[in-house]
Amino acid sequence: MPRLLPPGTKMPVRQEPATASVTAAVASAVDRHKDRPGALLPILHDVQQALGHVPEDAVPEIAQALNLSRAEVHGVVTFYHDFRSTPPGRVVIKVCRAESCQAVGGDALVAHIKQRLGVDFHGTTADGHFSLEPVYCLGNCALSPALVIGGEIHGRVTPERLDALLQAARGSA
C-alpha cells in the first residue's frame, strides 16, 4: 500500500517480480548468448542495449539463466563503468577527460558542459533529456578534445561547437 506512506519515504527493499519487458529482454539476450563461453558480458550488453540500463530486477533472472549467484552478477554489473542500473536520459553525452584532451582545453570544455546542462558527471538533467558521463580516451586524440553525443563521435570540439551540438541534440531527441 505504498500510497499511504508519506512522500519521500523509502520503500522497504523487496524483490519485486521482474516486469514483462525486463523478462523479455533478458530472455532474448540469454537465448542469443547462453551457449557461448563467458556469456555474461555479451548478455549484459544486450540487456542494456534493449532497456538503456541493467535494472535491478534483471539480475536474478540473468543469474538463474547462467547458473550464477545474484551476487556474482551484481558484482560484474557494478565493476564495469559501462553498465548502469538506472535509466539514462534520452541522449547520453560522454566527454573525454584523459590527458590528450586535457592538453587542448578538455577541462574547460568539461566545465562548460556541466554548466550548460546544470549537472555533474553521472547526472541526468531534470527534464530527462541529457545524461553526462566521463570517458577516458575515445582514441581520437589527434583531434582532441573529443566527445560522444548520442553515439556520435566529435573531435576538436570548442565550447561554441558544443552549444550547436547540444542545440541539435535537443531538437532531434
Add this chain to the structure above:
Amino acid sequence: MKRGPIIYVPRDSGALSVGAESVAQAIAAEALLRGIEIQLVRNGSRGMYWLEPLVEVALTPGGRRDGFGPVRRDDVASLFEAGFHTGAATAAGASSHPLALGPVDQIPYLASQQRLTFARVGIVDPVSVADYEAHGGWRGLQAALSLDPMAIVEHVVTSGLRGRGGAAFPTGIKWRTVAGASGPQKYIVANADEGDSGTFSDRMVMEGDPFMLIEGMIIAGLAVGATQGYIYLRSEYPHAHAVLNQAIAAATVKGYLGGNILGSGRDFHLEVRLGAGAYICGEETALLESLEGKRGMVRPKPPLPAIEGLFGRPTVVNNVITLASVPFILGEGGAAYRDYGEGRSRGTLPLQLAGNIKHGGLVERAFGITLRELLYDYGGGSRSGRPIRAVQVGGPLGAYLPAAQFDTPIDYEAFLGIDAMLGHGGIVVFDDTVDMARMARYAMEFCAIESCGKCTPCRIGSTRGVEVVDKIVAGKERAANTALLRDLCDTMVGGSLCALGGMTPYPVLSALNHFPEDFAKS
C-alpha cells in the same frame, strides 16, 4: 561493371568525428544531381588527422590518388565545380582548388614514413577481401601454411618483434611457450582494449585494415596450435566493432576463417567480444577474467597466461599491433623485419602524435628516430603555436618528459634509461600553459578511478596521493608532504600487483622532478 572516378572518403572514426559522414553523403548527392557516375569507397584514414576529412580521387583503379582536405560539407559543390572528379582541379597549370593537396603519397608526412604495418591503411577498402588480396594480403598466411609450426615461431623470434601493448616482451618467446604447452584447447586473444590516452593505432588498423589483424591471428593459431581466437575490443570503439564483424564475415565466406581454412585441414574460429569501459581490462589477466564473464580483477602471475590463460588453457595474448606486424614478418621473412630498428628494438613502431600538436596523427618509423624529429619535423610543433613544454609518452602510466629529453631516441632501452617507457607509442604534447601539478594529481585520480581494488597501495594509495598533491599545491607543509608523496609512490611501486598501481608513480614523480616549480606556485 562499375565506372567513373573512385572517390575515397574515410570511415575511420577520427575522420567521422570531424564530419566525414556528411561529406560522403554530400558527394554522393552532388554526383547524382549532376548525373556523374562515381565509385564511392569508404577507406581507413591515412593518419594525417589535421587534413581530415581527407577526400581522395583516383581517375582509374590503381591510378594516382589526389587529395583534398580538410573537406567540409559546404566545400563539396565547389570541388565538383573545379572538376576534382575529372582531374581538372589538379592538372598542371590549372587553377587548382584551394583544398587540393596533390598526390597523397607524396605528402612529406607520409612519403618519409616506413610503413610496414600501416602499408595498406587508408589505401584499401577495409572490408574488401579482393582489395586486401590485391595489395599483398594473405601472403604471410600462405607462407605460414607451408611451414611447420616451429618454423613459424622461429620467423617471429628472428624478427625481434616485441609486444607493442606496453611491456615489450619478445613475441616469439611467448609463442614458443604456448606452442610447447599441452592442452586440448588453446586460444589466441587480441588485446584491443587500447585504453591509453594518446593512442589510436589499434583503432586505425581495425577500422582501416582489419584483415591484417585477422591474418596475424590465424598465423598465431597455426604457430601454437590454437583453433579459437577472440578480439577483446573496448566498447568505446563502435566503428571498429562494425568493421571487424564485417571483415570476419567476409573472410569466413572466402574460407580464410572457420573449419579447414583454405583446404589446409586446419581450423581457426574468430569472434569479437566487447569490453565494458574498464581501463584495467587492458591488463592481460584482467582481460582474460573479463572474457570469462567476470569482474576484471588482475590475476597473480604465475601462472602465465601462456600456460594457464583463458578458461585455464594455454593462451597467446598479444596487442593488435603486435599481431598486425606478423603478416609482414611471415610474408617477407623475420630477417626483413629485423633489418629495421636498432639495438634490441627491432622493426618499426607506429607512433601516435596527440594532444597539443599541429600535425597530429600516425607516424610509422623504424626505432631510432628521436622525439624531437617526431614533435617538430612531423608534428610541426604545438597546435597552439606556443612552446612545447612537456610530453607524456606511453599512456597514463608513462613519464612526463621535459624539452631537455627530446633528443631521446625511440628505443625501449633508451626510454628505460631515463625512467620512462615507450608503451604503446602514444605521444601526448603539452604547451607551456600546462600545470604539471595538475597532471600529477590527475594521474593519481585516474589510478583511483580505474584500480581493480586488489592491492591496498593502489586502491587507497592513489586516493591519498590526490589529497597529498592538493596539500602540496595549497602550500600546506610543503616539504613534509612532498616527502610523503615520494614515500607513497615508493609504496605503490613496491606493493602493487600490476603496472596500474606500480607505474602511476612514473607520471607523478617525473612531473615532480622535472617541473618542481609547478608544485610551488602558491
